Amino acid sequence: MMRTGWKVLALVGLGALSASCKGFNAAGLTKGDNILGKLSTANTEAKQCTKLHADPSVKEEYALGGALAIHYVQRGHGLMLDGADDALHRYLNVVGKNLAAQSARPTLEWTFGVLDDTSQFNAMSAPGGYIFVTRKLLQGLENEGELAGVLAHEIAHVTLKHAIRQYGATKVKTCELVTYGEAMLAPAWVKALSAGRNGDGTLDLDNEPGLLGYLSEKTIELMEKGNSREQEFEADRIAVELMLSAGYDPQAYQALLAKTEDGGGTFANHPKKKERQDHIRAHVQSLKQPDGDFNGLATTGLRSPPLSPAFAAVRGGSSTRGVAKDRK
Structure with missing residues (x-):
């Protein structure tokens, strides 16, 4: 079922992500007959901009997530949508939703x-519960445990609201620029920002797709600098706990990390893969009781099962490595 946010995005299209800032001089919003009076008013209003760093409403989160999802799909050469790929997407969603059900936000x-995308070994997430993996990454998986590891890590970024923190910083900065007259935005956009600043900090982006596009573009600029080291460690810890809750062996995630490359691009701020592996190993150990069992979890049955036959779609049907055979 298409959400309201998706309906707006479908109408606006990718052009929303390159919306221009035009048509309004925010300096005109300030009141007072003299420069000092205007500056005092602007300072007061600018302080209120910090309200926009509050967690957005779920409706606003879905709108932002949908916009970022469109960006990922465009950049990632589109979705695999051939008829033969349906089984793959169903399988991916079964594994992913099982992990997400163990998370702090199961109702997203x-x-x-x-x-x-056959060139980038990568996965990414967006607010609202949008998770994408590249075809190249899937081609490199050996078993379902490795798939669970990468999905759990991206689920953790969503539940920890890492992208939402960057989005909040974007809203505050935009509001401050508008308040001091250093940015020119469409009047309707300024009205929406003012309503959020003077209200509970949330924005109605479904009714302002242009503002949604602008804020999404600015958020993407921050996200492309990559998450911090601590955010990556934090997501790894949550990923391990989700895997254990769903019955997967965390060692499969360690094996997945061994296939990644250190540094460069969006990974420049990430910890080295050995650091991450050591951190995961220590976290798993910390979760164990003296007798070796996990607190609140059973160690019996931890597994890394073979991948579904649906994975033939990403391998062109030429390899069955780590893929279970169909049983008839």
């Missing part, structure tokens, strides 16, 4: 998709 409308 989690959506998992495969980008037809």
